[in-house]
Structure formats: C-alpha cells, structure tokens
Amino acid sequence: MDIDTLRLRLEAALGEQLQLGPLLGQGGFAAVFRAHDPFLERDVAIKVLDPSLAVDAALEEQFLHEARTIAAAEHPHIVPLYSADSTGGLLYLVMRLLPGRSLEDRIAEGKLPAAEAARIALECARALAAAHAVGVVHRDIKPANILLDANGNATVTDFGIALVTSRPARDPLGSTAGTPHxxxxxxxxxxxxxxxxxxxxxxxxxxxxxxxxxxxPGRNAAEVMAKHISAPIPRLSEREPETPVALVRLVDRMLAKDPAGRPNAAELVQELTAASTPDGLLTPSQVRRRRWKRRGIYVAIALAGAIPVIVIGVRIAFRMMAFLMGSGGGADPALLESGGAVPDSIVRLARETGSVGVNERVGLVFIQANHTFADALLLTDSAIIRRRPRGTIRRSLQQSDINLQPLPRGGSAGGFLIVKQKGAAPDTLYDDLSGQEALRLASEFTTWGRAQKARHPSPR
Incomplete structure (x- = not known):
C-alpha cells in the first residue's frame, strides 16, 4: 500500500469536507489519518481501506450497511462513527478521534492485574452485546482494535473492517488475511x-x-490457525496459577472449540460482571483459605449431634476453625494441649475397613466424646469421611480444597484449638497435618481411646 498515493486519492475523495492531516497508523489492509472538520471545528480519524482489496458491489453495500447500523447503536464502548463512504474507488470510515493508546500497547508492558483485565473484558463484552443485538459481528476482535482512554476505559473500534479485509487470497507464505492469533x-x-x-x-x-x-505461538498464520482448530488451549491455571478461579472457568468456556459451548455476548456480560466482584476475583489460595473456614463450620456441625457447638476463629497465618464443645454450664473452660500424629493402628484400621484407600493420606481423625472409631470423622487429602455404624459417608474434595500450609511454631495459636468445659466428656483429636504442632485435648480418652493410648502412648 503506497501511502503517498493513498493520501492523494483520499484528499481528492474528501474534497473540502475534511482537511486531511498526518498519518496516525498503518496496518496490512488499512491506514488511519488525522483530519479536521472545518464546519464543526473538530478533529476526526479517517480509516481508509487498501484500494487493492477485491471489493465487489455487494460486499461494498454490506460494509456500508454495517457501518450505518453500528453508528446507530451509540454505545459508550463502541467508537462513534460519523460517516462511511465509497468515493473515488476508496472505502473509508470517519470516526471520533480518541486520545490514549491501544490495549496492544498496554499488554506490551506486561500482563494486567486480574481486576483490570476483567473490567476491560466486561466493557468489550458490553460493546459486542450491543453490536450483536443489531446484527453486526465484529470478526476481528484483538488488542489493537481496543482503545483505552486516559482512565483505562475500553472502546472497541473497526466494526465491519474484517468483512472486507478477510477476502484476499492466501499469500505465498500460507498466511491469511485477518488476525490468526x-x-x-x-x-x-x-x-x-x-x-x-x-x-x-x-x-x-x-x-x-x-x-x-x-x-x-506459531511459525506462521497457518500453524496458529491449525492450533485454534484442533489443539487444546493451554490451561490458564497452569500458566498463571493465581488467576482468579472464576476467570479461569470463564476463559475455558469462551475458548470452547464448539461455538455451542460458549456463552453469547449478553450472557458473557452477566458472567464477567459476577467475575469482577470481590468474590469473583478470589485467587485459588484465597479460595482455599475460605474453604478451610467453611469446612471448620461443616465439620463442627457434622460432629455436633445433640451437643451444643459454637465455632470461633483463631488468627494464625490464616484462620483455622476452633471447636467449643461442651454441655454448657458456667464452668470455666479448661484448655489442655499436646501434639501428635495419627496412630498407625487407626490408619491401619481405616484401611482395613475400607474407609480410606491404600495410598490415601490420613491428615486428621476426630472421635467425638463417648464414641469409638466406628463414629470417627477422617480428613484425608481427597475426602471428608464420616464413619457410622450403618455405613460410611464420603464427601470427595478437589485437591485445591485442602490447604496444608505449614503453621507457625510457638505462640498461642497453632493448629487446631479445642476448648471443652470442665467435667464434660472429652473429645479426641489426632492431628498429622504436615507435621504441624497442634493444640489438642490431653485428658482422659474414651474407653476405646484409653485402650489405644495404652498401646500408643501419647506424644509429648
């Protein structure tokens, strides 16, 4: 595309309506010039398509029709179009001149924080939803076609351009028009x-x-396109493990190979709105910490039965749950502590009875007061298991559900805190969470527990 020749042709096409200014940018199939409207006394941007593009009358009419349609949409995240014309063999758009830079320039500086990325994607989705509602498909969404103002707000440009620029034949290197990535x-x-x-x-x-x-990545356009057609998308959670869970799931759906598996633009607006909330922006580690808190409540309720239970928080590296279990009364609580591992006999019994798998690590065993192992609750690296005389209930967990972060040694809060009322029957907790020290009951065990204690002396 000869820019000097294109400038002369465009000046002739515009006549006295617009005064052509400097070249602002040039791509493979179009160039953008600054221009001044002397009547309205404002500057505008003119995007003119490469005149060598093969554009027949039907395609030209469709291009102009889409331009008129998108201009009527008047959406805050779509660049306003002032006019579109075909004069002197040139197709061009006149649009608002937006200060700022493109999203492509922003990404060149490095990846974006999740909150910023979600907000920009949401603004673009709103623009697409408005365009799709009036029957216009963009066909060339990419960072270069997303403009950012001084506050970082996104505006989508170049609606309808790909309708024309995607028509040329393949070049000798096997690439195609458009943006294969x-x-x-x-x-x-x-x-x-x-x-x-x-x-x-x-x-x-x-x-x-x-x-x-x-x-x-790819050596040429054909290779990149082939990967989009058939290769699995590299997992976002593997490239950036601390990407918010909601965004990982949403990107997976947006990049479904089958269009039927993707949300439409209106649905995408709703999902990105939810993903942009504080809850939606929780990282996997934050989700795990939150699940620990909830699991403490779940375990306490599961074990409580008829015994009153109050769940309180303990501040450590993150909050673990503490169980206040007792019969009420006005006695001051007695705090008793020791540390220990799950006795081998319990692990062996759990495996023999089929409660846990051969290679499943038992991280915690809880035996409620006045109960035996037949009523134990076990926490492994893959499940919460509640044993009952009439059968075992197993709740499977994802690996990310369990956070075995090492806890600090010393201080007043480490591991699990169990407080019981004086005179109440004690509960028994065996704790082996990655070698963590734990606060634990050290009073009399149940009848079954005393027998175990005799065989496996309590650690210091």
Whole structure:
C-alpha cells in the first residue's frame, strides 16, 4: 500500500469536507489519518481501506450497511462513527478521534492485574452485546482494535473492517488475511461466523491480558490457525496459577472449540460482571483459605449431634476453625494441649475397613466424646469421611480444597484449638497435618481411646 498515493486519492475523495492531516497508523489492509472538520471545528480519524482489496458491489453495500447500523447503536464502548463512504474507488470510515493508546500497547508492558483485565473484558463484552443485538459481528476482535482512554476505559473500534479485509487470497507464505492469533476455529476454517466467534476472540484477548501472551505461538498464520482448530488451549491455571478461579472457568468456556459451548455476548456480560466482584476475583489460595473456614463450620456441625457447638476463629497465618464443645454450664473452660500424629493402628484400621484407600493420606481423625472409631470423622487429602455404624459417608474434595500450609511454631495459636468445659466428656483429636504442632485435648480418652493410648502412648 503506497501511502503517498493513498493520501492523494483520499484528499481528492474528501474534497473540502475534511482537511486531511498526518498519518496516525498503518496496518496490512488499512491506514488511519488525522483530519479536521472545518464546519464543526473538530478533529476526526479517517480509516481508509487498501484500494487493492477485491471489493465487489455487494460486499461494498454490506460494509456500508454495517457501518450505518453500528453508528446507530451509540454505545459508550463502541467508537462513534460519523460517516462511511465509497468515493473515488476508496472505502473509508470517519470516526471520533480518541486520545490514549491501544490495549496492544498496554499488554506490551506486561500482563494486567486480574481486576483490570476483567473490567476491560466486561466493557468489550458490553460493546459486542450491543453490536450483536443489531446484527453486526465484529470478526476481528484483538488488542489493537481496543482503545483505552486516559482512565483505562475500553472502546472497541473497526466494526465491519474484517468483512472486507478477510477476502484476499492466501499469500505465498500460507498466511491469511485477518488476525490468526484471535480467530475462532470456525473462522479459521472459513465457515460462516456469528457473535460467538467474537466471544472466542475476546476469550483469547482476556487470556493474553492475564498471561501476557497468546495461547498459541506459531511459525506462521497457518500453524496458529491449525492450533485454534484442533489443539487444546493451554490451561490458564497452569500458566498463571493465581488467576482468579472464576476467570479461569470463564476463559475455558469462551475458548470452547464448539461455538455451542460458549456463552453469547449478553450472557458473557452477566458472567464477567459476577467475575469482577470481590468474590469473583478470589485467587485459588484465597479460595482455599475460605474453604478451610467453611469446612471448620461443616465439620463442627457434622460432629455436633445433640451437643451444643459454637465455632470461633483463631488468627494464625490464616484462620483455622476452633471447636467449643461442651454441655454448657458456667464452668470455666479448661484448655489442655499436646501434639501428635495419627496412630498407625487407626490408619491401619481405616484401611482395613475400607474407609480410606491404600495410598490415601490420613491428615486428621476426630472421635467425638463417648464414641469409638466406628463414629470417627477422617480428613484425608481427597475426602471428608464420616464413619457410622450403618455405613460410611464420603464427601470427595478437589485437591485445591485442602490447604496444608505449614503453621507457625510457638505462640498461642497453632493448629487446631479445642476448648471443652470442665467435667464434660472429652473429645479426641489426632492431628498429622504436615507435621504441624497442634493444640489438642490431653485428658482422659474414651474407653476405646484409653485402650489405644495404652498401646500408643501419647506424644509429648
């Protein structure tokens, strides 16, 4: 594309309506100029397409129709279009001149914080939802087509451009027009596309904002497109383990190979709105800490039966749950402590009875007061197991559900804190959480527990 020749042709096409200014940018199939409107006394941007593009009358009319449609949408996250025309063999758009920079420039500085990435993706999704509602598909969502103002707010530009620029034949290197790193599988295959193709492209953009890189590298466009068509998307949680859980799940859905597996733009707005909340932005480690708190409540309630239970928090590296178990009364609570591992006999019995698997590590065994191992609750690295005389109840856990972070030694709060009323029957806790020291009952065991204690003396 000869810019000097293009400038002369564009000046002739514009006549006296607009005064053409300097070149602002140039791509493979278009150039952007600054211009001044002397009547309205404002500066505008003009995007003119490469005149060598093969544009027939039907395609030209569709391009102009989409331009008129998107101009009527008047959405805060869509660049306002002032006019679109085909004059002197040139197709061009006149739009608002937006100060700032592109998202591409922002990503070049490094990956974005999750909250910022989610907000930008949400603003783009709102723009897409508005466009799709009036029947316009963008077809070329990418960071270069997302502009950021001084406050970081996103505006989507170049609606309809890909309608024309995706028509040229393949070049000798085997690449195609368009932007292969962001093309959906169906677009890469040359199939008809709808709004869900834009959702896929925005999923790639969100992935790139969160990691700093696109999912698929490649030596050429054909290789990248082939990966989008058939290769599994590299797991976002593996590249950036502390990416918020909600965003990981949403990106997975946006990048589904089958369009039917993706949300539409309106649904995406709702899901990104939820993912942008404080709860939605929780990282995996924050989720694990929250689950520990909830699990403390769950375990306390599961064990309580008819015994009154109050759950209190203990501040350590993060909050563990403490169990206040007793019969009430006005006696002052007695705090008794020791530390110890789950006795081998209990682990062996748990395996022999089928409560836990051969390779399943038992992290905690809780035996309620006046009960035996037949009523024990076991916490392993994969499940919460509640034994009962009539059968065992097993609640499977994801690996990320259990956080075995080492606890600090010394101080007044380490491991699990159990407080019981004086004179009440004691509970028994065996604790082996990665060698953590724990506060634990050290009073009389139950009848079954005393027998175990005789065989396995309590540690110091």
């Amino acid at each position: 962001y093309m959906s599988p169906e677009q890469s295959l040359g199939e008809p596309v709808d709004g869900r193709s834009d959702v896929y492209a925005l999923g790639v953009v969100l992935y790139e904002m969160l990691t700093g890189t696109c999912p698929f």
